[in-house]
Amino acid sequence: MYRTNTCGELRLSDAGKEVTLAGWVQRLRKMGGMTFVDLRDRYGITQLAFNEAVDKPLFEKANTLGREYCIQVKGTVSERQSKNDKMPTGDIEIVAKELNVLSPSLTPPFTIEDNTDGGDDLRMKYRYLDLRRTCVRKNLELRHRMTILIRNFLDARQFMEIETPMLIGSTPEGARDFVVPSRMNPGQFYALPQSPQTLKQLLMVAGMDRYFQIVKCFRDEDLRADRQPEFTQVDCEMSFVDQEDVIGLFEEMCRMLFKEIRGVDLPKPLQQMTWAEAMRRFGSDKPDLRFGMEFVELKDTFDGKGDFSVFNEAKYIGGIVVPGCAGYSRKQLNELTDFVKRPQIGAKGLVYIKYNADGTVKSSIDKFYSAETLAEVKKVTGANDGDLVLILSGDNANKTRVQLCSLRLEMGDRLGLRDKNTFKCLWIIDFPLFEWSDEEQRLMATHHPFTMPNPDDIPLLDEHPERVRAKAYDFVCNGIEVGGGSLRIHDTKLQEKMFEVLGFTPERAEAQFGFLMNAFKYGAPPHAGLAFGLDRFVSILAGLDSIRDCIAFPKNNSGRDVMLDAPAELDQKQLDELQIKVDLHQEN
């Protein structure tokens, strides 16, 4: 037997017991004729004591150990002379009688401590050592615990976990698919699912009533910090429900998770905000409600009051009140101007008004507007003396709002208002069914083509599709979209209409989604669902900056696993069997 106990469980009440432990050498301290080893495993750290006076050969053997050696020790649990009340095992130590080196270790390329000296690249290459760090391991433990809680919650409510296939067909609508050449069907390819959307709808047609799956999904998109080519969804679908049924049930699930994992009681019920309101007040469909700085619309206040052509030509003027920041320096204000002018934000400039603590007002537009107008802005925005008002304007209201949202979040960060231990959750509802794609020059489905239009808006589908609201809802926490879903269309005719508005020919709709529209002809039930992004959900509850930190073996921004060195070139034999050829034609 390799061990009688783990390194986390022995206490003073175990004193006198003969035990065997196994684990890794975290640290070795020599003090006079004693050597102390901190032995670590997943469950904790236990101190081992080697006494030169008692057993010199054993003592000398202990002194040959290095960090991260994997060892086995037999000895007696004893009360410590100098106790450590910071560790659960701090009252005891193991007086060693036997030591076996199970596996020696080279010096690790970085220290295995919460505060490691290893850079990102090195830690990813040696991820198996990085994962030994308690702070990283705890994220995986939390992830495991969350999935157990989720599964048992859903199981208790009659949801069945049903595995849907990973090798499905490619659907060019939406994001890019990862594809898999089929050797048995040469020239043909499977696709890896971006989500099991159509399959879970078919399970509803199949009468499964309540489905869920914690499932890997794949999107071949250019990667940003918080995206991975493979990610995990908690994917759910229900039959015979309306929007409030779905929201109610999954709100309860979220409430359970926040309570179990973080001890936080979410308000009951959670706030619901329409997409239009969220855009108007926060410039975002995932507003961060941990702090205020709500948008104030200033078009009416400025109109006809001065000859600032930027404002006079703008369709939208919006401001935020940054409390206590009237003292911002020229340099700080320049930084903010540079911030909003970055290409990924795209504002043309930034207007500020400082309502100084001494009652004076200083603004970048005080040569255009009277003191009365600036006093009016103060009144409308509710700014106090000492506050800074930041204003953006533009000819597209929602685009300008999105820019102002970036500025608001930046100010929230600067003022430390985005505390990771505060959680503000809400539902966003009444999304627009379509959004205009500048790239494709056509309407695209905001969520996906299977989303049910608001029944009140169906008459608008032909003439004003851009005004049609969707029966869709997102679960948002701290400015992050954690989950989202919708009622689905379950009627062939309406689904055909959707594809028509999206610019599909009937032939193309049939070729790509015929299997689903055909299924709807056999008594499809009304159904709805949603999916949570598990990686994001875990990282929020763990207080992480990146989803990578809660993934055992993540990929880097080039989609590479640097530990496995994947992807890689194939043998010619493999390519021949698949009857494909590499055809490099682009410079990279």
Added chain:
Amino acid sequence: MYRTNTCGELRLSDAGKEVTLAGWVQRLRKMGGMTFVDLRDRYGITQLAFNEAVDKPLFEKANTLGREYCIQVKGTVSERQSKNDKMPTGDIEIVAKELNVLSPSLTPPFTIEDNTDGGDDLRMKYRYLDLRRTCVRKNLELRHRMTILIRNFLDARQFMEIETPMLIGSTPEGARDFVVPSRMNPGQFYALPQSPQTLKQLLMVAGMDRYFQIVKCFRDEDLRADRQPEFTQVDCEMSFVDQEDVIGLFEEMCRMLFKEIRGVDLPKPLQQMTWAEAMRRFGSDKPDLRFGMEFVELKDTFDGKGDFSVFNEAKYIGGIVVPGCAGYSRKQLNELTDFVKRPQIGAKGLVYIKYNADGTVKSSIDKFYSAETLAEVKKVTGANDGDLVLILSGDNANKTRVQLCSLRLEMGDRLGLRDKNTFKCLWIIDFPLFEWSDEEQRLMATHHPFTMPNPDDIPLLDEHPERVRAKAYDFVCNGIEVGGGSLRIHDTKLQEKMFEVLGFTPERAEAQFGFLMNAFKYGAPPHAGLAFGLDRFVSILAGLDSIRDCIAFPKNNSGRDVMLDAPAELDQKQLDELQIKVDLHQEN
């Protein structure tokens, strides 16, 4: 609200309640002025009653319903006049007051009944209708229940479920990989995992101590009836354990599953049989112990007793006693001879001896051997009057045993000895570490190259690798390998030695598995694990003939999903982005 209750829960005690149900029309019966509808959902069937005399328009509307219409009904729970004690809701019916057709249905292409008239192909094409059949749905329910039981069992024993990546590197050793071209790394490919073997070993190096994952795996092999290109494993790994620890823990898990799912108490502990014994007695590494017909070795009995050159030249002669079958006709015996001569079995011929009930003996070899020799065979085999002895011989003992195993299983089937409701489980241990591949003309790892040799046999690695036993174990039930695993090598040097015996150059070993051997240099713990085939495990406990029946959307023998019509050709744009070309060069 679409429903107040499901179709499975109303009882006589609910009589008088006003309820709303939703579901599918299973059947419609017209009797005089009454129409009865069996309304079905996942939870059961409830009878609806429409009375012409009470509400004629409603009655007429009900009469327009067809099979598989999805409807909603409001009405009153009432005691039935003619009760049906075969259904839990058989004491009541719903006297309908309101009927809404939620979704009409075309006539289904096959009947939605346990005994359907739909053939395999049609049912797969309309799998969403096939899944409405109770007998199919129950398999998915059982699968769900099993995974919940497994997860909670393992969670209670400190196992953490950790997701390993689906997009990894290709390793040409072993079965063929499915590969995924990388757009961001042109000319390079990911592979889909055949199992998370190396990743779970890295998790042990990472100190995760106890890992599991219920995970999709992929093998691009030519498909047989009981294989799918994607399949699901219950994948497990533990540190600081020996073989008996792993066997003990997972035997407990299996015992729990058989008890919970089937109410069966497995023996405690389960039998363990060496691979060599299993081959000798049953000609298989996965013997079906539901019936006897053990092999009797007859070489000594026949040697020098007659001039039958087939036996005299054979290295192995083995027989089975088929009880009560001495009366087999010439035709039946010819059938059996044809059976063993089929190419996939490959025997050259079959010898029989009938020990007739009247004491006479009739044999295909009675012109070669004396009555005394045949009497001796009777004695050695333990045959009784009325029994049939079937004998195969050959110049390779194990190959002949495998042939005789096929015959034994065939006789077990013919005699009805392989009852799906009887479960005989055992562990097979002491597998050979290597097996000779005729195709590759070299030794291959019987399981995989990471399997630990039996320490007693390590000295044989250089001279007699074929005699080295592995620390490997399979869990076998009713002749099916349900799970298997091994102790793993955790020492770089021994792992290098393994690759050397397998014929890898050090460069190739480093290129393919350097990440693992490098990891072993940093204090790798002793570890071991195993994996269960979930599809097979479910199908055994559900009493199914094929794993397909417990998979929601299986693929056919050509690896196609006929419902989705996948795989399929890609758009040229997709191929261009991936910088690959289809290069059809083989006729198919």
